Amino acid sequence: MSCGSCKQTVEKALQEVTGVSSVQVSMSPPEAIVEKADxxxxxxxxxxxxxxxxxxxxxxxxxSTQKTKGGCCCG
Incomplete structure (x- = not known):
């Protein structure tokens, strides 16, 4: 993920998933922390x-079963 637009796209997409309560996305390192229902x-x-x-x-x-971490990459 290399730009602010990508970061916003990822945040919005994850926030729209039913059961997701919180999303934090960073570009460096490329990471998404998602608080979600089990x-x-x-x-x-x-x-x-x-x-x-x-x-x-x-x-x-x-x-933790409440958070998912991982890289996001745009290509």
Missing amino acids: SVTLNQLNAALSKAGNYSIGEEDPS
Whole structure:
């Protein structure tokens, strides 16, 4: 992710997923921290990001079922 527009696109896409309560996206390092209901899956988050553009989230944070961390990349 290389620009503010990408950051806003990722934030908006993730916030629109039902069950997501909070999204924090940073560009350096490229990371998304998502607070979500247990029922929200990584596949659902990535599906929303895929619709928004060439973005994805990596592996879930193993220490918490409420947060998902991962890189976002624009291409």
